[in-house]
Amino acid sequence: MSAIYLEFDFKVSPKTPFTDILMAELGSVGFESFEETEEGLMGYIQKEFWNENALQDLYSFENPLVEISYEQREVEQVNWNEEWEKNFDPIVVDGRCTVRAPFHEKATTEYEVIIEPKMSFGTGHHETTHMMIQLLLDTDLKEKDVLDMGCGTGVLAILAEKLGARHADAIDIDRWCYENSLENVERNSCRNIDVYEGDANLLEGKEYDVVIANINRNILLQDLEKYAAVLRKGGVLLLSGFYEDDIPILKEKCSSLKLNFTQKLEKNLWVALKFLNLRQIH
Template sequence: MSNIYIEYTFKVSPPVPGNEILIAELGYAGFESFVENENEVIAYIQKQEWNKKILHEIGILKNKNFSIQYHSKEIEQVNWNAEWEKNFNPIEVDGICTVRAPFHPKPATKYDIIIEPKMSFGTGHHETTHMMIQHLLKLDLNGKKVLDMGCGTGVLAILAEKLGAAPIDAIDIDNWCYVNSLENVERNNCTHILVYEGDVLLLEGKKYDVIIANINRNILLEDIPEYSKSLNKNGILLLSGFYKEDILTISKKCEEYSFELIETIEKNNWVSIKFLN
């Protein structure tokens, strides 16, 4: 028997950065998948996970800087592959790295990552993933032990291996992301990545040279103390998944654990920060 989904269609003005903020907030609220067109965002959530107050905590809907209209309807099981194939275009970062689907032609860039995202987060389209890729491309990762926390599709762990890192742990609390990361690791012929399903508790007793965490503000604030314990001296911490206005809060928390802010990248009000331990 097919699952019943609730489909929401949003028209956001202005769409930049409105669409990305909306998608991020809906994702935290439990929406499973999104289709972003030029003039609208379509979001899906299983009916069993839906409630009448599902949009009450979506902050951008109350933000006077944006005008958002929406409607919803019930639908049968969505063919996710067909949906993302229609809307997933290759992403090129700084002319060096391409993130693409299996059906796209092989690019001329130095690093080629093949991702079949399904319902997982991390195709490179979102600003936070794009900025984290930019950070990684600047690092010397040869022989470095790396953690990709909240790995989503595994795209950042895969890039880390292509940049010479080994070994690499990729962790996500979401089962779909865990399974999808395993698939993408195999798809990219990676041999130094171990994927785990779980949270920060899995870091007990482990040490890394580089920790990547593209999650969200509140989880980052909770987990920074554990990152501090797990990062080697002079290690690098890359954080993203939050807005420009959160920089001070995140930075203060990091300073409590002797992290030094080295570099900030901003894109459409989203931020990615590099810290040194």
Template sequence: MSNTIYIGYNFKVQPLQPAVEILIAELGYAGFESFVENEDGVTAYIQKEEWNQDILEDVQILNSKEFNIAYTFEDIEQTNWNAEWEKNFNPIVVDDTCAVRAPFHEKFNVQYDIIIEPKMSFGTGHHETTHMMIQHILKNDFKDKSVLDMGCGTGVLAILAELKGAKPIDAIDYDNWCYLNSLENVERNNCKHITVIEGDASVLKNKYDIIIANINRNILLQDMATYISCLNKNGMLFLSGFYDDDVALITSECEKHLLKFEEKLERNNWVSLKFLN
């Protein structure tokens, strides 16, 4: 890897939030593998052999009228990603109960202490949607419940579900980097009941007491029928990855499948919903 060449894109973003979070998520889907946030925006890295001149074609936020995003890019020699990431990742504590930290952070005196090394994967707990999903898990009974973590990213939600007594747990992500990262984090947290699977909704075949899906509005709407077909009677469905403006659309789709709305959490205009089957 010592001779690997990367291309670094420097994005200047105004206003910063929530644009930077959305931009990172979309760049991840496009193939970028490492991100470093800064006071002006974010620098994103992709291996040169994975790059093509249309790499940003599907990054929709670049065409948004809500944000002003400019960028430059250049070839970069191999970077010490761990050192870059260490400088930019801070631990978090959710509701004084669950900590999400890196291996190099000191342990927190909380009930649930989770160690995550996210690399490029989405889901460190810093983003509003992951934070709210953690809150949902903390508030609800997961003891001996079968769980699906759909779009698992780093695996942090599946790991917390096991810490709360859930089993068995399937953690699924279509992105190979997220799949490998979840495997690492599951092992790092000594989890015994999580099966990590690479794929999308088409690989679903089991039934679950609880389904967690923190993805985005379009994927949720597209795959909702599949999720619900996998949800046991009296099961719980937790959804996030969308804005408050999308709640009516999401709720309508769930109610069409006879789910009952139970609870809404909101954080900086991002929303997480709970439904009962």
């Protein structure tokens, strides 16, 4: 018997960047799939898992900077993979790295990452992932130990290995992301990546040359001390998942940890920052 789904048609104004924020929040309350529209996005959740109060506590609906309205209806089960394949095109970053799905033709760029994201974030289409790929392409990773914190699909850890990293740990608190990363690591024939389900508490006793954290501002501020504690002297910290307005507070926190700001990228209001560790870990 086919599952019954609820289809939500969300109207979001302004659409950028709030559609991406809403999508992330909806994923945290059980929505399984999304499709971007001209006015916002369509979201789908199984009827049996729907909670009428699920949307009330979401930040997006309380944010005075955005207006969100929606309509809902029941639909029969959708073949999500088929719908996803219709809408997912390969991306090429700086002419050097292609992120594609298994059903796309083999890439001709220097680097290629094959990703089947399912419900996880990290196809390279989102601005933050795109910028992190750019930063990684310009970072010397040969024989380096790398941490991909909030790994999503595992795309950044996979690229790190392809760029010569000695070893990478990929960590995400979300079970679906953990499982998806395992699948994508195997799909790319990676041999030097360990995937973990959990948070920054897993970092105790670890050391890395490069730490990647593409998460949201609040989690970054909460966990920056833990990232700094495992980053070797001269190591590189790459941060994204936030906006231009968030830069001062993040730079101030990093400065207090003797992390020296060196580079900024910006794409459609999203930003990515690069820092160097000037202190010795203890």
